[in-house]
Amino acid sequence: MRYKLLLKKILVFPFRKVKEVLCHFKYKKEISKIYKNNFIWSAQIGIVDDVGVKRGLKMSETIINSISNAFKIDLKYNQTKIDSKYFNIFPGEHYRILAGLIEYEKPKTIIDIGTSSGMSSRIMLDYSNKDSEIVTFDLIRWDKFDSHLNKNDFKDSRLTQYLDDLSNIETFKKHLILIDKADLIFLDAPKDGIFEYLFVKNLAKSKLSNKKRFLILDDIKFLNMVKLWRSIKSPKFDITSFGHASGTGLVDISSNIELDPIAFI
Numbered sequence: 001m002r003y004k005l006l007l008k009k010i011l012v013f014p015f016r017k018v019k020e021v022l023c024h025f026k027y028k029k030e031i032s033k034i035y036k037n038n039f040i041w042s043a044q045i046g047i048v049d050d051v052g053v054k055r056g057l058k059m060s061e062t063i064i065n066s067i068s069n070a071f072k073i074d075l076k077y078n079q080t081k082i083d084s085k086y087f088n089i090f091p092g093e094h095y096r097i098l099a100g101l102i103e104y105e106k107p108k109t110i111i112d113i114g115t116s117s118g119m120s121s122r123i124m125l126d127y128s129n130k131d132s133e134i135v136t137f138d139l140i141r142w143d144k145f146d147s148h149l150n151k152n153d154f155k156d157s158r159l160t161q162y163l164d165d166l167s168n169i170e171t172f173k174k175h176l177i178l179i180d181k182a183d184l185i186f187l188d189a190p191k192d193g194i195f196e197y198l199f200v201k202n203l204a205k206s207k208l209s210n211k212k213r214f215l216i217l218d219d220i221k222f223l224n225m226v227k228l229w230r231s232i233k234s235p236k237f238d239i240t241s242f243g244h245a246s247g248t249g250l251v252d253i254s255s256n257i258e259l260d261p262i263a264f265i
């Protein structure tokens with residue numbers, strides 16, 4: 001009887017083992033298929049899997065001081081404007097960190113992409129030195145909105161608006177001298193999954209002079225922005241907790257912007 005049992009084990013065991021290996025193989029194949037077909041970009045970033053984050057540590061002084069300023073700043077604005085209430089939402093909105101960064105870094109040339117009702121341009125005008133210049137881009141004229149800007153802001157050429165689309169390479173080239181001169185670029189345009197990618201691509205393709213220059217990217221937590229944000233290899237820092245709840249990214253583009261081409265696949 002015991003011999004019978006032993007013989008059964010000897011015969012059944014290898015058979016079971018082979019079956020197990022085959023099942024594992026099939027399972028692994030299925031899993032990798034699911035992974036490939038459903039791969040999604042994750043907003044999760046870490047030093048190990050994102051070189052830009054590691055490099056971003058060099059911006060610590062700028063970040064700490066801008067945040068410290070943002071905690072203290074109290075923005076006072078025209079209460080009759082319907083969107084004024086957003087200025088002082090902190091954290092949650094990006095206006096105080098924008099003002100805080102401008103106060104600390106004192107940029108001389110600022111580019112604001114996406115004028116809309118002029119809230120970001122207003123901050124730029126009020127928190128930068130009086131000899132600085134602010135250039136804002138939109139496809140719609142500033143005075144078509146219930147704007148925080150007024151005609152006087154444009155009088156002494158401190159503020160200029162261009163109705164130009166910087167995702168177009170020819171238009172971008174037209175403004176290259178200005179873009180190269182910029183100390184700060186605030187990118188807050190349509191977030192349609194196209195414009196920001198093309199703008200950043202145009203930036204990456206251009207030869208910019210080496211000087212201190214920052215890019216602030218709004219809405220980096222939007223699903224269609226995650227891939228772009230993750231693909232940036234230049235020094236970067238996610239400052240969402242002190243900026244816009246939908247994501248605020250700070251990138252050091254002093255020596256241009258370095259991108260993983262995977263952003264455009």
Ligand SMILES: C[S@@+](CC[C@H](N)C(=O)[O-])C[C@H]1O[C@@H](n2cnc3c(N)ncnc32)[C@H](O)[C@@H]1O
Binds near residue numbers: 115121165167
């Ligand atoms: C979120 S709003 C900008 C808000 C503004 N920065 C503020 O703080 O008040 C986005 C703006 O981007 C503009 N826009 C859309 N497509 C654009 C493009 N291709 N170039 C520049 N601006 C664009 C829209 O007309 C809109 O006014």
